[in-house]
Amino acid sequence: MAIENFTAYNPVRLHFGEGVTGGLGKSAAKYGKKVLLVFGKGSVKKYGYYDRVVEQLKMAGLEIVEYSGIKPNPVIEDVRMATGLGQRENIEVIVALGGGSVIDSAKIIALAIASGYDGWDIIKHKVKPEKTIPLICVLTLAATGTEMNAGAVVQNHDTGEKIGFVHELNFPKESFLDPSFTVTVPKNHTTYGITDLIAHALEVYFGEGEPPVIDQITFDIIKDAMRWGPELLDNPENVELRANIMLDATLALNGLTRYGKKNGDWGVHAIGHELSLLYDMPHGASLSIVYMAWLKLHKDRISERIKKLGKNLFGADSVEGTLDAIRLFFQSINSPVTLQDEGIGEDQKEIIIRQLNKNSASGMHHALTDDDRRKIVALMYSH
Amino acid sequence: MAIENFTAYNPVRLHFGEGVTGGLGKSAAKYGKKVLLVFGKGSVKKYGYYDRVVEQLKMAGLEIVEYSGIKPNPVIEDVRMATGLGQRENIEVIVALGGGSVIDSAKIIALAIASGYDGWDIIKHKVKPEKTIPLICVLTLAATGTEMNAGAVVQNHDTGEKIGFVHELNFPKESFLDPSFTVTVPKNHTTYGITDLIAHALEVYFGEGEPPVIDQITFDIIKDAMRWGPELLDNPENVELRANIMLDATLALNGLTRYGKKNGDWGVHAIGHELSLLYDMPHGASLSIVYMAWLKLHKDRISERIKKLGKNLFGADSVEGTLDAIRLFFQSINSPVTLQDEGIGEDQKEIIIRQLNKNSASGMHHALTDDDRRKIVALMYSH
Numbered sequence: 080m081a082i083e084n085f086t087a088y089n090p091v092r093l094h095f096g097e098g099v100t101g102g103l104g105k106s107a108a109k110y111g112k113k114v115l116l117v118f119g120k121g122s123v124k125k126y127g128y129y130d131r132v133v134e135q136l137k138m139a140g141l142e143i144v145e146y147s148g149i150k151p152n153p154v155i156e157d158v159r160m161a162t163g164l165g166q167r168e169n170i171e172v173i174v175a176l177g178g179g180s181v182i183d184s185a186k187i188i189a190l191a192i193a194s195g196y197d198g199w200d201i202i203k204h205k206v207k208p209e210k211t212i213p214l215i216c217v218l219t220l221a222a223t224g225t226e227m228n229a230g231a232v233v234q235n236h237d238t239g240e241k242i243g244f245v246h247e248l249n250f251p252k253e254s255f256l257d258p259s260f261t262v263t264v265p266k267n268h269t270t271y272g273i274t275d276l277i278a279h280a281l282e283v284y285f286g287e288g289e290p291p292v293i294d295q296i297t298f299d300i301i302k303d304a305m306r307w308g309p310e311l312l313d314n315p316e317n318v319e320l321r322a323n324i325m326l327d328a329t330l331a332l333n334g335l336t337r338y339g340k341k342n343g344d345w346g347v348h349a350i351g352h353e354l355s356l357l358y359d360m361p362h363g364a365s366l367s368i369v370y371m372a373w374l375k376l377h378k379d380r381i382s383e384r385i386k387k388l389g390k391n392l393f394g395a396d397s398v399e400g401t402l403d404a405i406r407l408f409f410q411s412i413n414s415p416v417t418l419q420d421e422g423i424g425e426d427q428k429e430i431i432i433r434q435l436n437k438n439s440a441s442g443m444h445h446a447l448t449d450d451d452r453r454k455i456v457a458l459m460y461s462h
Numbered sequence: 463m464a465i466e467n468f469t470a471y472n473p474v475r476l477h478f479g480e481g482v483t484g485g486l487g488k489s490a491a492k493y494g495k496k497v498l499l500v501f502g503k504g505s506v507k508k509y510g511y512y513d514r515v516v517e518q519l520k521m522a523g524l525e526i527v528e529y530s531g532i533k534p535n536p537v538i539e540d541v542r543m544a545t546g547l548g549q550r551e552n553i554e555v556i557v558a559l560g561g562g563s564v565i566d567s568a569k570i571i572a573l574a575i576a577s578g579y580d581g582w583d584i585i586k587h588k589v590k591p592e593k594t595i596p597l598i599c600v601l602t603l604a605a606t607g608t609e610m611n612a613g614a615v616v617q618n619h620d621t622g623e624k625i626g627f628v629h630e631l632n633f634p635k636e637s638f639l640d641p642s643f644t645v646t647v648p649k650n651h652t653t654y655g656i657t658d659l660i661a662h663a664l665e666v667y668f669g670e671g672e673p674p675v676i677d678q679i680t681f682d683i684i685k686d687a688m689r690w691g692p693e694l695l696d697n698p699e700n701v702e703l704r705a706n707i708m709l710d711a712t713l714a715l716n717g718l719t720r721y722g723k724k725n726g727d728w729g730v731h732a733i734g735h736e737l738s739l740l741y742d743m744p745h746g747a748s749l750s751i752v753y754m755a756w757l758k759l760h761k762d763r764i765s766e767r768i769k770k771l772g773k774n775l776f777g778a779d780s781v782e783g784t785l786d787a788i789r790l791f792f793q794s795i796n797s798p799v800t801l802q803d804e805g806i807g808e809d810q811k812e813i814i815i816r817q818l819n820k821n822s823a824s825g826m827h828h829a830l831t832d833d834d835r836r837k838i839v840a841l842m843y844s845h
Contacts, residue, residue, distance in 0.1 A: 081706075084479025086476065086477050086478070088475040092470070094469050096466065096468065299675060300675060326676075
């Protein structure tokens, strides 16, 4: 069957559009009186998003406890500290104000507070949480799709791991997506967000199953991002362009593209995570580098899928033409396509290979061998 | 803004694929021990679907009360009788086995049982139900999308009305979509299902808001139905083709195509419902007739939207070319495009106009005047 058996489930209530955070206080108040407000390192204060959220929560009569300082590649230490704070303060609801790193951290914080388990034990499946704290998200970066899915990715430098944890309890109760909250995202992170959402669509496309209508929907999400992304980079304060990319990012990983599929592949993310761990590389930047190498490695193994992609995205009629067009697109938005683009020299080659092998970085549909990993690292150094 | 503010919310758990009903008993048992099994007029018994569902429920230790005989254009009398039965028997969960008419009826039955209100009072918004009975659907017809949405349409011949009722409590808890349960759908109803799903996509497309990526996704759904639909009619027992159409029908009205829109239009449905009321016309059959007339009426008012549709669906470069291509498609699958095609003569013209005016049949985005209704009825008689 082209359409594989699947289950669709996504209970997130998503509010999208300029001004939607006007409903934040009322929403949060449904779930409790004491809020843990989680955010990052200050840009939300600088640009006034923090003030708008706090005003909303206070107007609704909520008491706020704050945990700030979540890092762009979020670490388990912050999850643990925020969990301790939330438990001491008996918080009842979490409001995450930020992008993927803040929201992903908040998902694990919520599980850890409610279950009493350690966040890393949860991520490593050593314990099974059975409840969580209601989570409300206010998104400030269009990229990961976490605002409408059940995934969370966190780093642990002690164990040298960056891994994802998917669980139905991770679904936010509600998410507020106001595209005007993203107009201040710097150019490079706007680029990485576009790359990230395209990579998500590709990861699922290259998973098992070829549902015709879902393939087309996946192409249209990518095409929309490729159409508006470059224009947005030239007009970063254009709210309408921000809205297009924000909607694309949510659609790329809210489960829709997985209808009719057994799984996604996620081999590129597995490798990208290792690069982020080693070099604190922005997630999106790692993905464009790894995708070019992954496609080169797989070009003869899955040539029909690559050709179908290229034909629909670019009107390309060959695998090579498709790879060229993808590379040119990434380059056009200044997303790196080789490790050299990120200043990582050949001397790092063996270190990277060792790291990939240590964590057995691989895909769910297209498994990678040690030999594949060695090849893929070499390919990350060549155009 | 091309993307209008919107809220997305759809908590239905959808199980899709051959064999998924193997999980029905376990799912139903989560919600209660006593089941009201609602179905239609016998085809589910004839083809064995009834036996498979009952076996599942019994294996899970559930007690079953049955209400059968729901009509293809469902009537409020059945809703009332099933409500009475469910209340007398203290049922805890409803399993709806059938197509749109059975599931829509079950949604109102569930509200009426839980709230104690009359089903028609609920539909007419005379009372506000605040709770419902959990509903599980086993779909046997790909068409209305009700298996994954919050709508329900029921007829009342006493008041001469067929109206829809949308409420979050209407969402089924879980829906089981096994395409092999639809291989016995007769050719004409397979056609009407295809027409229905395309009409749903069009109704939302012609609503307020022009979100670029959602427009494309809407085209993808229609194109998929137009691609596989005719092939399915030639190979009605092909489960893979059934799966494509089944997925299209769900996607066409599960809320996805409304992302970034203020509303759908639904003027064609409003008129189609009146034809079903007057002539017991199958819902899908009414829609292809009305759509051709509606498009002709609106062709100068919304020419850009029609042209965008035609260009993307058919590569057409004009409004007229688009209308021709849509008509040809409907004719190719034997969906009627004039009232004559359904054996309704010119002598009925004034009766239909009177009925449309009585209920003020209109759209949410494109309002219809008395004069429009007169014109649209005339257009339903002409190619």
